[in-house]
Amino acid sequence: MDLEYLKKYQLKLAKKLKLEDKIDVKNVKFVAGIDTTFLDPYKEPTLAISCIVVLNLEDFSVVETVFGQKEIDFPYIPTFLAFREIPSIMEAYQKLKSSPDVFILDGQGILHPRKMGIASHFGVITDTVSVGCGKSLLYGKYTQLENKPMAYSPVYADGEVRGYALRVKKNTNPIFVSPGNNISLNSSLYVIIKSINGYKLPEPVRLAHNFLTEYRKRLLQEVKNG
DNA sequence: GCGACAG
């Protein structure tokens, strides 16, 4: 595990980043949510399990659900999350039959010291439209935001706006939105807001997380029995 | 040198 080498790889991927809209975000219909869990998060190696859920934004109905698994021997290291989660995500991605307009990842996009958070990493290697949506901040600073639904404020990093802090509901901590790849700052925020369905997290990501909890429980039961 | 640090 050579972190200096991985940093260089991230910088190489960052050269391929595109922060302009590849699609007209007003016409987005199919949005995918991607999340990953681990059989034993404290052990290495361990089994990583990823889920991709595709929703039709017109009625939030589930269009497709796929899972992927991969034995992984890379620990969680801040700013290197992608190297832990991308392998199993790709296993799931290969099974997808539909072509979502946008992918939302659980984590940051360009709100990262080398602009290569997991959402950007995924977006670049698959050349898809991706957006990062984290539950906490990895990098950057933001000013206080009003305590009211859908209040947001820019997050600055390295002297520029790199994303937004978005408070979905009153008295709820904000989520952090940033472009992954092939999308602009404003459109990223727009897609996230359109993907929210009464909960703090965008519906595709929330469902992917819920499905993983069930999947993991079932897997643990199978191991326990036969 | 010190603190911060997605999941």
Place this chain on the structure above:
DNA sequence: ATCTTGTCGC
């Protein structure tokens, strides 16, 4: 990220 009951507050 995972484990896990009650508890506080909108």
